[in-house]
Amino acid sequence: MKLTFSPSDEAFRQEVRAFVMANLPTDVRRKVEFGLRLEHADYVTWFRILEARGWLTPGWPVEYGGPGWSHVQRYIFDEETMLGGAPRIIASGIQMLGPVLIAFGTPEQKAKYLPDIRQSKTWWAQGFSEPGAGSDLAAVRTTAVLEPDGRHFVVNGHKVWTSYAHWCSMMFALVRTDPNAAKPQEGISFLLIDMNSPGVQVRPIRMLEGGTDLNECYLDNVRVPVENLVGELNHGWSYGKYLLGHERTGIAGIGSCKQQLRRARALAASQGLDQDPVLQSRLAQFEIELMALEFTALRMLSDNQQSRVPAVEASMLKVRGTELRQAIYELLVEVAGPHAVPFEEAALRGELDDSASPAELSALAANYLDARKLSIYGGVNEVQRNLISKAFLAA
Template sequence: MDIDFSPEDRAFQQEVRAWFKAHTPAELKRKTVTGEMLQKDDIVQWQRRLDTQGWLVTGWPKEHGGPGWTPTQRYIFDLERAAASAPVGLSMGVIMLGPVLVAFGTPEQKAQYLPRIRRCEDWWCQGYSEPGAGSDLASLKTTAVADGDDYILNGSKIWTTYAHWATHMFCLVRTSSTGKKQEGISFLLIEMDRAGIEVKPIVSIDGEHHLNQVFLTDVRVPRKNLVGREGQGWDIAKYLLTHERTSIAGVADCKAHLANLYTAAGERRSGGRPLAEDGAMRLKLARAEIELMALEYTNFRVLADTATGKAPGPESSLLKTMGTAVQQTLSELDVEIAAEMAWPWHEGGELGHGRYAHAMPRYCFSRAATIYGGSDEVQKNVLAKMLLAGGAR
């Protein structure tokens, strides 16, 4: 799709493109193209390189280290990053917690945590999901009982990404069990080295360890670590999730993934000719491209709103639903094009070959894309409420 950017935005695009070409390490490119899981050092070094350039916290206000870009410039930046096969890195602190602290944090919390997020000195994980609660965050049972200047926490969190690497967790806890379930939830910041915290690994279907279950047993957390007011956690959680769901859509990375699929279809042969010449495959690629184009136009509408200063709203649920569906379509095509080259686990644990090495593990893990960040069913409920409210007006 040819987008009519302004001359200033075109110049910015060339600047960003040249920087990524000169500064993206070859090994990171390889891992991004093949879908290999990045290790902690990969992410830390890459994010510090971006921060040195002033390009890490692109959505933050200038007073907290953001570059002051327009929504269009942030979109261009993400397009060029993905086209250069540069990784996103870790989003927990930058995309999720940072905006929450800017909006709801005390001056002391902002001064303490925001610079450390930028420098990748603190590694954050997200304590939302719980065993048995599914996507219903209001059903959480982890309690935080006030005791002098502290809260005492008891409970468990699950599917906690990179908790085994994390120094901190932002966590939803129940501070009250009276009234509506949503009204008794609070948002706490927790240091992961506190007594009573135990992290147990969950190895997912792709064979990787990035998920965990976290157990909290009589964990003392200072009450100064409360973000916002006690009982305001539900509103803060919804605010955070609009940023998470918008980022999960992954338009730029889907565009790069589709470009790689076209390249792969040109390389692979079927019946003695390139797979890209097969009519059925061309139709599947064309349908994926049309779905991606619709997703991108939806993303433009959200960008237009944010350009006026409006935070992402229920539209983020639409982006998340559409985006994860496109991601699953692309991962299916990945495996179909790779065919036997995608066979993931050979004798001795050896993976497949070249650009196809992680096609099957990536496909398997992408089945969860329509669940994490709030399942499709939850997103459709959000959209239904928005439409009903609009109809009532």
């Protein structure tokens, strides 16, 4: 069975494909295709190319700089940019904070922050997880106490697993503003924090493959202007759930799955395994599972889907999509065989001579190790299964 789209959507697909082919820098494409490490400048270069075309914020309304695409067009855009070797749009400001500010922010907050997000002038860190409060965000202990004059909050706490915080100048954070609330969810607020403020300290967390994309952030008596409160005081839990609905839908990574499956087929051919029946059977099984995942995602995007910020459905996509991506990375390592065993961190920076290890193989071990985090961030899959089961039992 093959997915079919309307003629206008197919024309849009060709437009996106041609744009990526013509405008994506060759060095960035090479890094993505070989699983090499992308630097901040690589993302900014591509994001500014997209913004110049009006395509960087596909989920935003037209009046705030969005392109006015349908949900299916957004899906096609994500798929074609990934298949074309482009970096995924990872900036938390674009995918997470932007929709929250548009829905709940003040006119002043929108005017101040949204343009800089679109122009990649300001990158935002996501200050949600804490030691002891990862997937259970209702247990956050970072406090924000309003000063007697009512002009500033004083924030104290510790955020962890903060992606790309070392590239960010601002953070949106869940903070506890009412420690005596009847329910823990009722005492949380959503706050915007300048990371250059006195008392903010960022420390890198070294990951399995040697990268430091993740960080921990210490907040020691950080003063935050009261106008940086998003929405109502003590209503941050609702805004956080709204944000996570957007995050988990994207974490399914259907375009990334297709990208890595294509990589696996090319690698099998280079290893002389393109006719191996067992391997081809496994690849076919992945194709079937990916198609089922894609049908599910497209059903959510259809005009008949009432919720535009899916909750349980997003958790379902997150669980299945991340597990499928991990399985494909595992297959890549198996196909590479002994060539995937050596791991040099320099390979991720593209600094190894291809004679030592072919470029398409040099980063496989690191890619596999890095993929272990997919089922953890955005809410660990075990917790997502609990949310899914509760929803169905209550239905």
